[in-house]
Amino acid sequence: MAFKAIDRNEVIEAVSVDDPAIDQNNSDIEAYKDSHDIKHLSFIEGEQPTVFHIGTISFMKFAEIKDKHISFDLGGDGQEIKTNLFGLTADALRYSLKKADNLPFKIKIERNRLSDTTMDKLARLGIVEELGNVALNVNGFGDEEEKK
Numbered sequence: 001m002a003f004k005a006i007d008r009n010e011v012i013e014a015v016s017v018d019d020p021a022i023d024q025n026n027s028d029i030e031a032y033k034d035s036h037d038i039k040h041l042s043f044i045e046g047e048q049p050t051v052f053h054i055g056t057i058s059f060m061k062f063a064e065i066k067d068k069h070i071s072f073d074l075g076g077d078g079q080e081i082k083t084n085l086f087g088l089t090a091d092a093l094r095y096s097l098k099k100a101d102n103l104p105f106k107i108k109i110e111r112n113r114l115s116d117t118t119m120d121k122l123a124r125l126g127i128v129e130e131l132g133n134v135a136l137n138v139n140g141f142g143d144e145e146e147k148k
Contacts, residue, residue: 011055011098012036014134016127021047036134051101054093054135062139065091089132094119096135 014036015022017029026042043049057065069088073080094114100107108115114122122128 009056010138011053012134012138013038014052014054014131015041015049016052016125016130018126018130019049020044021049036137048102050103052131052134053098053100054096054131054138055098056139057092057095061095062092062141065095066141086129089129089136090119091132092135092139092141093122093128093132096138097131 015032015038017033021043022029023042023044028040032038032040038051041049065088069084069091071082073082095112097107097114105118105121107118109118119128122131
């Protein structure tokens, strides 16, 4: 994973690739996964996707999340990096999701993060990992080559 320069005011709109409103036959899902640019998606006429607004979080909060879920250990084979990947993605989403359009429930924000109830509802939809990865990317922790 590479780190990139971050625009602290950036908010992107993301749609789950499993959203039933997506016209799978007329969408370039792979291009969307690479760019998270909604222009690569076509939607079924009359259907509205759920759009998630994912933004950046403070450097200190992001560092706290990384420290919580990534640890370094010296073992017999040298330095090992241990990562709780799901915890990392879930916490990134918890602090980065600003709002959602056309979601079947209201998101609740408590103490500047999504409530446990909201996170449970998102987990039942099966989108925490996918959207958490988007949140990690927006916050500078992604699979892309380093950006300037």
